[in-house]
Amino acid sequence: MTEHTIVVGVGGESDCENAIRWAAAEAAARGTGIRLVHAFVWPEFPVALGPSEVAPGLRAHADKIVADSLELATKLAPEIPITADRVDGFPSPVLLRESRTADLIVIGSRRLGGALGVLVGSTGTDLAAHAHCPVIVVRPDDAVDQGRGVVIGYDGSPAAGVALDFGLDYARRHHVDARVVAVHAPNDDQQRVTQHDLARAVQSRQTGPVAELIHVTGKPAEELLRWSADARLVVVGSRGRGGFTGMLLGSVSQTVLRQARCPVAVIPRSAVQTS
Numbered sequence: 001m002t003e004h005t006i007v008v009g010v011g012g013e014s015d016c017e018n019a020i021r022w023a024a025a026e027a028a029a030r031g032t033g034i035r036l037v038h039a040f041v042w043p044e045f046p047v048a049l050g051p052s053e054v055a056p057g058l059r060a061h062a063d064k065i066v067a068d069s070l071e072l073a074t075k076l077a078p079e080i081p082i083t084a085d086r087v088d089g090f091p092s093p094v095l096l097r098e099s100r101t102a103d104l105i106v107i108g109s110r111r112l113g114g115a116l117g118v119l120v121g122s123t124g125t126d127l128a129a130h131a132h133c134p135v136i137v138v139r140p141d142d143a144v145d146q147g148r149g150v151v152i153g154y155d156g157s158p159a160a161g162v163a164l165d166f167g168l169d170y171a172r173r174h175h176v177d178a179r180v181v182a183v184h185a186p187n188d189d190q191q192r193v194t195q196h197d198l199a200r201a202v203q204s205r206q207t208g209p210v211a212e213l214i215h216v217t218g219k220p221a222e223e224l225l226r227w228s229a230d231a232r233l234v235v236v237g238s239r240g241r242g243g244f245t246g247m248l249l250g251s252v253s254q255t256v257l258r259q260a261r262c263p264v265a266v267i268p269r270s271a272v273q274t275s
Helices: 015-030 054-076 091-098 114-118 122-130 158-174 195-203 220-227 245-249 251-259 269-274
Strands: 005-009 033-040 082-088 104-108 135-138 149-153 177-184 212-217 233-237 264-267
Touching: 005 015, 005 091, 015 033, 015 054, 015 104, 015 135, 015 158, 033 054, 033 091, 054 082, 091 104, 091 122, 104 122, 122 135, 122 251, 149 158, 149 220, 158 177, 158 195, 158 233, 158 264, 158 269, 177 195, 177 220, 195 212, 220 251, 233 251, 251 264
Parallel strands: 005 033, 005 104, 033 082, 104 135, 149 177, 149 233, 177 212, 233 264
Antiparallel strands: 135 264
């Protein structure tokens, strides 16, 4: 594995194909390697995985997932070093361990409707709340190389500062526009980011094309979704607090992760603390 690596969680469904495509483009832009990881869950269950008719089939299926993912990634990015492994365990714990040494974690996730619309998927939610590096969620119908540019949510918090760094770097690497959106929620003067605060935060980090600064009043999640309607990536920091996953992730991050029509990058609190 290379020193700087993008880790992609692969599960074998069509969900992960777009995640591999996104990771391949990002790895090419960064000049880093890719590590494909398939979490092999069956050893976690009380079933015999020794010599039997079941175990060879389960392991063979997992190995095929790894091989197929490696073949796709190699085809998309033949010049990039790529490794692929089957790792025993459930997806969330496996990828959380990987996040301690990865530059990014990239996963695929389906868009869920109805009563399940509150979820992106347990793995995506766990990673966005607890990972030690930025987490990218890419859905099968997301356009990974289209859109006007990157939209970055900024609210003055430490996580938003890391999100701003991440988003501006992404825009520079991919030669796309950057919109930095600060939303003042009505009747919430405690979290107010002024136009001067926004300009100062961006100017102190500006190393590429000039970013478009957007300062509006409204509901933060709704405004971020509106401004990201034609984006190729939206970046948010997690300001959640407490011991539950939803509280750790934060309501704005959850809503954007659930409803955005493009890939979403979330900066977890643990990534801020270790950055």
